[in-house]
Amino acid sequence: MDSLSPARLDDPLAPAREATAEMLKERQHNYSLPQPFYNDERLFALDMQEIFEKEWLFAGMTSEIPAKGNFMTLEVGDNPVVIVRGNDGEVHAFHNVCRHRGSRLCVTDKGKVAKLVCPYHQWTYELDGRLLFAGTEMGQEFNLADHGLKPVQVRTGGGFIFVSLADEAPEIDGFLETLDHYLAPYDMENLKVAVESSIVEQCNWKLVLENNRECYHCNGAHPELLNSLQEFDDTDDPRATPAYKELVARKQADWEAQCVPYKLTRLDRRNRLTRTPLLDGAESMTMDGKRACQKLMGQLQSADLGSLRILHLPNSWNHFMGDHALVFRVLPLGPQRTVVTTKWLVHKDAVEGVDYDPEQMRKVWDATNDQDRRLAEENQRGINSKSYQPGPYSETYEYGVIDFINWYSERMLENLGHSQPDLQLANG
Structure with a gap:
């Protein structure tokens, strides 16, 4: 073996590993992470080794x-x-x-x-x-x-493909079986990508995920999205209104009759699935709430299926409606650079220009992705300041962010060979 091979070199990240573990053990829970987690080259290298090279x-x-x-x-x-x-x-x-x-x-x-x-x-x-x-x-x-x-x-x-670069990857069977169940009505092998886009955000990948895991910012940032989207995605949301709960009960009765899965399912912090109504009267995430594709997916008989939301940490969130679906993939490029890829899926037999207009289909999320990019980049610029210190998350509006940061902390510590007491899932 070459005397300079990686297997025989001392680990140059060894000091960073110990410092990272100590910061995670000592961090204030329900607060954002210390600054190095968002901009340090060595910690980014650890993120790649211990999260993106070991998780699914x-x-x-x-x-x-x-x-x-x-x-x-x-x-x-x-x-x-x-x-x-x-x-x-x-x-x-x-x-x-x-x-x-x-x-x-x-x-x-x-x-x-x-x-x-x-x-x-x-x-x-x-x-x-x-x-x-x-x-x-x-x-x-x-x-x-x-x-x-x-x-x-x-x-x-x-219909999803997952890869792991680990020699021994974490268990994923339960999640795959759950995906098979929830997505069976969509006939996933008979979909196609109608539109695809990738944008590079000048921010750490965790800021992309943190932004996605809350809608605290939606009212002030996403007018196009809120033409169709509910700010809360299930009745466990502590902010959920009586009107929303009544709508959920009514829609769930419809979905039950159509044998369309909808119940909230969690598989630890990593995976979460739930079907939630769009605004009453809206069928799809479009500018006017009307369907973006006239040919429904799979064997579905109704476009009024709300949005099946699927979370998979560390790098994906998804929306499945009756007429089309959106899948999102996040991949880090550097400590302050992340590529976010969005794909719009339709029935494979849907005809562009007849069943759907790609430009109309993508308008809402093109706008939303760009708005989120600007928010995350401004977040990064502020975090880079010498004045930054971890700030508190709202347990009602940002419980999804709390769960993500707890998941990240637990996985980093475990993959670094450390342990900490299990943290309870946040509400919702």
Whole structure:
């Protein structure tokens, strides 16, 4: 082994690991995190190692790679990953790194191939990762079987694809089964991406998630979204009004009759699913509340299904309505840079220009994403000040943020080899 290989070097982040664990153990609960968690290079490196390289990450949808040879790529920090539909119809994931000299194999966001071929020297891999060709120049003693692609753990459920770079990933079976149940009416294999956008936010990834986990800011920031969205997403919300609770009861009776799942389900702090009504009379998250796609998803018979909200930490939130769905993916790029990808999904047979207008479909969330970007970036600028100190969260308006920060703290401590007493879930 090379004397300078990572396995034989002292861990340059060792001091940061101990300092991070101490800050998390000593932090004031229900307050924002100390400044380094939002802007320090070393702590960002720990976030990547201990969260994004160890947890299950939302990568994309199975409907995006419908046939053998279809692939998609993503970058998890410095780790390029390729996800491909194999000859067996199964979804496979690999480190997108050739075993020859380390070049990336697939260099586009998505595509279709017969084999995975390195563009550098044409080493060729089967869709299951086996090396098929390396050229006679490698010599007679060269063993193809020793140089297959390195696999990445991948699981699917409810049409979602999750990957984990960990050798031993956390348990996810319960969540996948729950996704299968909630999304069965949508016929997830028969959806397509109608519109996709990615924006880079000049802020730490945790600020993106914190902003998403509360609607405290919605009245002052999101006029387009509030044309259709309720500020609270279930009757456990301590702010929920009697009128909202009455609407929920009425809509839940309709959903029960249609056999559409709706009950609030939590799987620890990491995953949360609930169906909640939109404003009374609104069918979809559009400027006028009317459906964005005339062809409903799956076998659904009604567009008036509210929004099925799905949270998966650390990097995704989602809205499923009767006519279309929105899926969001968050990936860190640096201590103060994060890419947020939004995909609008419709029935695969929906015809652009006939069943839906992409520009009309995306207006609300294009505006909302840009508004959230500005809010998070201003949040980052303030946090960078020498005057910043952790501030208190509202237990009624920001309970979702409290749960996210508690989840993050618990996972960091556990992955760093430390422990702390379990914290109770916040209300809602």
